Amino acid sequence: MFHFLSYLVSTSQSPKTKNTKMVTNCRIAYAFVIGLSLLIATAAEDPYKFYEWHVSYGTISPMGVQQQGILINKMFPGPEIRSVTNDNLIINVFNELDEPFLISWAGIQNRKNSFQDGVYGTTCPIPPGKNYTYALQVKDQIGSFYYFPSLGFHKAAGGFGGIRISSRPMIPVPFPPPADDYTVLIGDWYKTDHKALRAQLDNGGKLPPPDGILINGLSNGATINIQPGNTYRLRISNVGLQNSLNFRIQNHTMKLVEVEGKHTLQNVYSSLDVHLGQSYSVLITANQPGKDYYIVVSSRFTPNVLTTTGVLHYSNSAGPVSGPIPDAPASMSWSFSQARTIRTNLTASGPRPNPQGTYHYGGINVTRTIKLVNSAGQINGKQRYAVNSASFTPSDTPLKLADYFKIDGVYKPGSISDQPKNAPIFSVTSVLQADHKAFVEIVFENWENIVQSWHFNGYSFFVVGMELGKWRPDSRKVYNLNDAVSRCTVQVYPRSWTAIYLALDNVGMWNLRSELWERQYLGQQLYVRVYTTSTSPRDEYQIPTNALLCGRASGAHKGLLSVSGFEN
Template identity: 75%
Template sequence: MSLNLMGGGDMWYLCATILSLLVIVGAEDPYRFFTWNVTYGDIYPLGVRQQGILINGQFPGPDIYSVTNNNLIINVHNSLPEPFLLSWNGIQQRRNSYEDGVYGTTCPIPPGKNFTYILQVKDQIGSFYYFPSLAFHKAAGGFGGIRILSRPQIPVPFPDPAGDFTVLIGDWYKANHKTLKAILDNGKKLRFPDGILINGRGPNGTSFTVEQGKTYRFRISNVGLQNSLNFRIQGHKMKLVEVEGTHTLQTTYSSLDVHVGQSYSVLVTADQPAQDYYIAVSTRFTSQVLTTTGVLHYSNSARRVSGPPPGGPTTEIDWSLNQARSIRTNLTASGPRPNPQGSYHYGLINITRTIRLANSAGQVNGKQRYAVNSVSFIPADTPLKLADHFKIGGVFRVGSIPDNPTGGKMYLDTSVMGADFRAFVEIVFENKESILQSWHLDGYSFWVVGMNGGKWTPASRNQYNLRDAVSRCTTQVYPRSWTAIYIALDNVGMWNLRTEFWARQYLGQQFYLRVYSPVESIRDEYPIPKNALLCGRAKGRTTRPL
């Protein structure tokens, strides 16, 4: 299929946008340019042929390598026969939710067309990933790793590793993603997945080569659809050093639970006899346990892997809960800016609002749906951010989702919750179901201040960690349990808050948080990009220049 390359007008808009950004963000910040072609192609991750989504012919897609404050110019050509969008899991998009890559903020790229994302990884470091956000495309691939390195003048709290590996793990179906989407569209539940992949491959399909005596960084992201996974390396310990942009206390683990949507960095030293070792990944808290393996290959290996892979941890929730509580911020480490991360004393700030969010499952009009505070999200005919910008009425209503669980019957709505710019908010995720839940908020990192079993009450605040809680963008909520987070709402925009269980997200378990400032200033939010795609009721409108 031929590419729809940029025309002269599109290139002029891009150059004008870049020049404008030079004024806004400063000319000293480097630019990195990427050109990606998105296609369908045959893949065989579990030994059977499937239709997968490839980026530049790759499954998974290429890694993005960057440095703090770099500007990323990613020109995406959609060679699929249907609309397509990419989203950036954990990239905060300061003041710029137009580039977030979910349908509530961004029009899809039409078939045969291209769109150039203009992102800045402002004051960010760490391990993240990108993925397709429309039409259940995530079940076909189109995902890849993002690594953001610290600037050379900012010290990192560990020596430079000998190598840096991206490890994308996730559950997988043999069925075509369109078949899975049709099941959901017909109001049915998906069955249990068929297997687990490591970097797009099944058992022993992925290998990482190391030299004896050297230390390596593994950036592990769970890009799957629904299952928490446990990651471990036979005979080796893992030292946790970073979680979604936060340097952590350097705690050593023999295995690590990675919940859907989460990313971790660990250091592994090749300090064992020279042979090959299993890397094992298995599902957690499921009656049927799926396991896959990769290989840690010593360059001077004398023996291949053999025998059974190492077993996982106990299935008891307490083991995982205690591990989660042990993950804390390294207060002595520098962050992406030349000041200690711990200088922000979040535990001393007064909470201005408490929001309680409860997930639920049920039937609406005889079809399976999922909800937050009884509201099951339905997409509007126009991206909500565009409707907000152009002041198009009737697309959504601020306050269409309540701040607290109602216990009422589930219903459909385009749910948007309003929030004030610079508010300091407590959100409590309440999970009364028997599943483990995973929640993500675009545009932000938040402090995970507490989690426990049972029902949350105001007295639960006595358990909060108000000193060194980890700051991240995705958190788990254990079955019949709660998790509490603190957020400083310092990023104006329309931001997606969603479950990372993708069938649940697709069938309504999400909403948008509209962080609003009445002052229209580029200090608070960038204007709409000149190259913004316009669709729905925004089609034909004129974008004002930056």
């Protein structure tokens, strides 16, 4: 405990704070309160991992043109988080930018703790020159995920990085340990400064197509080094802004083993479609020694196909890459078919030593059907996007804080319908009311000619069906009620629907959003308020003692200390 408190004392200061006796005393008090609350909130036997991140601007040239990027500890992409199931992650983030900043954790479920979710509906931004210490626990989780900046179109400038959560020792994993394990962050990219892109959207416009594609922050030259005869794990995440991507390796196949925390049937693919926000783990075997091979990433279903290449480098390579770059499959039907083959491995253990197939989701009665339809239009002459005609507009106060401090007028529960409206789009702070422990069906229906991608913070869900056309009740006849994959991000193909089953077992205020970042920014998101009358910490943790307070919540609770160490 002394080590933990010492760490917080040494890292909970603003970069520009003078080291005075008064500030030091405040730091000690602040650290003690945080440390005590965190130690109470988490099991003593679960390990702690400490991180100190400095978020700053820096000059980067990922596509050969200098531009302003967002770096974490001077790195682009940012440092990787490597953890084990049930680890407590203490991440002290210093904001050295000139505007507020937040980091969100795509896939980390933050059980009972949406206060730490890192999106504006739940968390106040870190002011410039200040810091905030996130306290997360990867409770009963494994798998491949990533983090990203959630405010101000910062994601277009960087600030993202990989997250890997390994199984605890003695928990069986359904494949032999690989010789090495690589994180591969792929995504489309703009040469334009993120502030200029944001201004274009704020002024009512749309974004042009991206300029290119990056692999681990590089438009060319990304290299994976391998030894002949070994097997390697690649954790592939699409951290981009606009496009679905296809990933492939010349003359090599990939065995899929995990999707966003769930072990899958080990199908073998020659290429893999990775839609926005999604993460996959594949195994590749180094069985083509003696030369180097192309790693290829290309955009999917776009008028002009963007392509970038990296190198799979054998240690005994006699020469550089050569030959034709392998093509991606051409048809949408191929992608549809591949998606249906991605299923749960019912014989594999997850983060706990029991087969995950013991959770028979297909035998649970659905208590509510929610149908969500994306759309586009204009409000007051400016481009906007909507869900069920509701175009999300941020409130002046995080919704979770308004809930906690009982501040009226910030939002209205039920301000978005759970069925599509045949009406023009309108601005609203969209909050869908839902009951704790309900088992719901959500249908995403896409009437547009683009591939949509949807992410639900705080949850994994079962992808039970996806088909062309409009969803109807008899569409349930084609649902997979046995081994559907459980994940947190799912695509919806053009003129198609995707259905998920979801147990609302995580109390809080949770963001459900489009992963097409222009659309998310201009309104295609909402919050789901999973509510219970219980005040037990078994259902939801109390607000963190170091919570930042802003908007109408500023000064709402004098017992909480701000990130600066002083009372709000």
